Amino acid sequence: MSGSEALDQGPLRVLSFGCRLNTSESVAMRDLARRGGHAEALLVNTCAVTAEAERQARKAIRRAARDNPGTPILVTGCAAQLRPAEWAALPGVSRVIGNADKLTPEAWNAAAPPAPVSDVMAARQAAAHLVTEFAGRARAFLQVQQGCDHRCTFCVIPFGRGPSRSVPLGAVVEQARAAVAAGYREVVLTGVDIASFGPDLPGRPSLGQAVRRLLALVPELPRLRLSSLDPAAIDEELWRLLAEEPRLMPHLHLSLQHGDDLMLKRMKRRHSRAGALAAAARARTLRPGIALGADLIAGFPTETEAHFAAMLDFVTEAxxxxxxxxxxxxxxxxxxxxxxxLPVPLRRERAARLRAAGTAAAEHFYQTRLEQARQGQKETVLMEAPDRGHTEHFAPLRLVRGEARHGAVLQARVLGADARGLLAEVA
Structure with missing residues (x-):
């Protein structure tokens, strides 16, 4: 989450830190900046989830100011929203744009003086933003929700993103149709907390109801994927869709953060260990073979070795x-x-042990898919390059025989597996 993605498009460059939502918004902002008259600039989209993400963004700005003196640097994102004066004071920064305004054309008008960063907590609307291109992406990302109303004890994102607000379903459907018309075979619904979609809209639709209507109204959409979900907020309609709708991909990524009850309580999460285990078990029952991902934090304050061991056990049990x-x-x-x-070295050591457990879990999943391939099962793959892509379960797959067009969906026969994913040939 603290990494960055660079998008070089001539003299207007974008550097995006943090989550996939940041990445998708960066594309929209790049286009707004172009139309606003920023012919030559560096746009930096910051992240506030970790201190490392902020450090990397500051370092990138200082390097850009040193290597390209005179090039305007435009800064936005969650870290800039929280402390705009600090970012405005960095060398080369000509404009800081708040999260409430960054997707509006007015904020990027190069001829107008920079506006002060507005109060994102006063924001009440969210607009649909469809991103169909960023660094060669093969899938389209569609923002359906923005902000968060929860107050996890470790998180500043609600104060950087503002309150939860949903995109009207009509706009979501319109953008999904546009993605399919542009040739995209998969759409990913994104947001800060998409499981909280709906209560601010007429009729208070749930995320599951919105997904069902989207699939019904856009029958030409072959594949729909969901970004991270809070297990405590998955509604009954979404559970039914998981069981009934083959176009909804067999992959859930859960916002869990820990596997020990005391740590979850101190994090102020809304689920317990038993609740998370129940959600994982229900997903596997409704969709046999489903792939399950999760966000987890190592080294939370007061975490003992026993608490950490409970999280390691949870990875296997779930x-x-x-x-x-x-x-x-x-x-x-x-x-x-x-x-x-906890001491920072201990946090890093536990994170490394947890990542090792994740690597082992992924390798086990790849071996399971290989065994099913030996029984005749094929994988359906969205190709992101001539020789690689991701399966419906979001497992990485590399072609060792044959190749395909970027963005194509094809059948592949798995021949082997390694630590980086599945090895296959075009079926």
Whole structure:
């Protein structure tokens, strides 16, 4: 989550830090900046999830100012929203744009003086943003929700993104149709907390109801995937769709954060260990063979070796396959930052052990798919390059025989597996 992605498009360059939502928004902002008259600039989209993400963004800005003196640097994102004056003071920064305004054309008008960063907590609307291209992406990303109303003790994102607000379903359907018309075979629904979709809309639709209507109204969409879900907020309609709808991919990524009850309580998460285990078991029952991913934090304040061991055990007991692991990072002003902290080297050591458990879980999943291939099962793959892509379960797959067009969906026969994923040939 603290990594970055660069998009070089001539003299207007984009550097995006953090989550996939940031990545997708960066494309929309690049286009807004172009139309606003920023012919030559560096756009930096910051992240506030970890101190490392902020450090990397500051370092990138200082390097850009040193290597390209005179090139305007435009800064936005969650870290900039939280402390705009600090980012405005960095060398080369000509404009800081808040999260509430960054997807509006007015904010990028180069002829107008920079506006002050507005209060994102006062935001009440979210617009649909369809991203169909970023660094060669083969799938389209569609923002359906923005912001968060929860207050996990480790997280500053609600204060950087504002309250939860949903995109009207009509706009979501329109954008999904546009993606299919542009040739995309898979759409990913994204947001900060997409499981909280709907209560602010007329009729208060749930995420499951929105997904069912989207699939019904866009029958030409072959594949739909969901970004991270809070297991405590998965609604009954979404569970039914998981069982009934083959176009909804057999892959869930759960926002879990830990596997020990005391740590979950101190994080102020809405689920318990038993609740998370029940969600994983229900997913496997409704969709046999489903792939399960999870976000997990190692080294949370007061975490003992026993608490950490419970999380390691949880990975196996829940049947998780793909882990996003982060060492805990203090965020100023959060309740967790005032708790007794673990030494940073211990956090990193536990994160490394947790990542190793995730690697072993993924390799086991790949071997399971290989065994099913030996029984005649083929994989359906969305190709992201001539020789690689991801399966319906979001397992990475590399072609060792044959190749295909970027963005194509094809059948592949798995021949082997290694630590990086599946090895296959075109079926």
């Amino acid at each position: 049947g998780l396959h793909f882990l996003h692991v982060f060492p805990y990072s203090e965020r100023p002003g959060t309740p967790a930052a005032r708790m007794p902290q």
